[in-house]
């Protein structure tokens with residue numbers, strides 16, 4: 001059974017068909033990318049998985065369970081974490097506190113589990129330790145106590161990734177994790193995504209416009225164009241697909257692929 005199964009999902013906004021009969025299937029342990037020109041429906045697809053949008057038709061199955069009727073917080077409780085295209089954090093809270101919010105769902109169960117196992121550590125300590133682990137993993141020690149509002153955009157995006165990781169998700173949805181970053185920051189995030197995939201074994205679905213990163217780190221890629229899935233395959237297959245090249249013609253797919261890789 002696939003970890004995530006999207007079956008014939010369609011979604012319209014007035015006259016605009018954001019998604020038309022989109023189906024895809026993601027196995028546990030995959031690092032999967034969704035690409036496509038601006039307005040292709042990528043974020044809408046992520047929103048349908050995480051419960052922020054309700055498709056007009058189709059099914060979204062997570063671990064075999066239809067989640068269409070669930071609220072975003074209920075889907076997140078099942079083990080789906082996400083980041084947003086535009087960073088959504090509490091700007092007047094520090095890094096640790098923002099990441100602690102990612103532990104929200106674990107609070108009660110953590111408490112009972114700890115009580116049952118007879119641990120002496122108060123529940124709060126357990127969550128703080130987890131957050132410190134994430135801060136360590138994402139090499140963010142220097143910003144631990146900084147207010148998010150005072151951090152550069154690239155670091156804020158890393159905090160958001162950290163909050164999602166603090167959830168200990170089975171499925172991590174990333175909406176343009178490198179957008180607005182310089183080359184060095186992009187390289188760092190790409191490495192962290194690989195580490196999350198390889199070391200933590202998390203299944204990842206990533207939307208990203210940086211073709212070098214997408215082609216370097218994804219195992220499979222799906223391409224959306226005007227709400228329609230026009231291609232799916234390995235990076236190599238997708239790059240060679242004439243339909244994909246046509247969809248990117250305005251942006252010149254060839255030139256997107258030229259130049260130095262960030263990795």
Ligand SMILES: Nc1ncnc2c1ncn2[C@@H]1O[C@H](COP(=O)(O)OP(=O)(O)OP(=O)(O)O)[C@@H](O)[C@H]1O
Pocket residue numbers: 013016017018036037038039040041042043044045085
């Ligand atoms: N809440 C909404 N209300 C109205 N239209 C929407 C809404 N969300 C998305 N759309 C429309 O649906 C289409 C797909 O948008 P979406 O944001 O999913 O594209 P995208 O592939 O993520 O684009 P980008 O690369 O620019 O982020 C667009 O035409 C967009 O204007």
Ligand SMILES: [Mg+2]
Pocket residue numbers: 042043044085
């Ligand atoms: Mg988008």
